[in-house]
Amino acid sequence: MQEWLFWQVGHITPYLSQLQVFKEKAPEPIPFALDLLGAEAARLYGVLEKRLGDVPFVAGEYSIADMAIFPWIQPLRQGQDLARYPNIHAWRERIKARPAVQRAYDKGRDVAAGEKSLALQ
Template sequence: MIDLYYRPTANGLKVGILVEELGIEHRLVPVNIREGAQQAEAFQRISANGRIPAIVDQARGLSLFESGAVLNYLGGALVPDVGTAEYWQVQQWLFWQVGHVTPYLSQLQVFRERAPEPIPFALEMLQREAERLYVVLEGALQAHEYAAGHHSVADIAIFPWIQPARQGIELARYPAVAAWRERIKARPAVQRAYARGREVAAQEKSLVLE
């Protein structure tokens, strides 16, 4: 049994999708990050960085934080055998998501939605980087249906962050990304994950699949 410490933000939804895709027996443990629950000492014993998602594998007595590590740990058939070319293809896109997509798109959303007043320099810099990231993904998806060539944890990691309306992105400029997004969105496991997310915190903006 896996305990999934969770909020249906883009990062939380990654692991929510994965457990639905693979049918992993799990228990959702909501962590209300909007009210500071991530700062609780009990949660920080599980997630040293004080961020969701995190898991506890009860069978192994193992706790893990950081979504990339959790996806690799739970990924099963969606993570190719270690050391193969396919494995490294998946890893490069997973690291790309963790190292570039989350930091820049999350900051863009904060500056667009929460800044008391517009900060042109920050908005312009982050918007340019967001558009560059969409171009990178577009190039990969023009060559293959999925980021690493086949459906994997890389797609699961990237998908919840592709929120064009929140990011001021015209998705029509990226037709391969748009088509990939529709393929992922239509997967039953993704639909279940988002439905469960709405049960936990329907107000989370990342749950909107416009």
């Protein structure tokens, strides 16, 4: 499990957060950044897709690794088509169906109604 937490911290968070910043906050498109970060996002999605082809959750059973990675996998915001990643899609659905996750999103909606970053994709 620890290796997947390190993967989230060292790869998922820095690259996907930068991609979202360049896609959503840059005053104008910067093709080099969007291409570079978009390619890395696709690579990271591929790593996760492969892993989830073997196990239902990143570390086998639902764990803090899934909790850490799940919020960063925002395909609509990152230009990724989940049709290409059926294992990620199924994993996201399993996590979204968890009662505690639903309660957390409900609380988030109460706190920040309309906040795009809290949308449950």
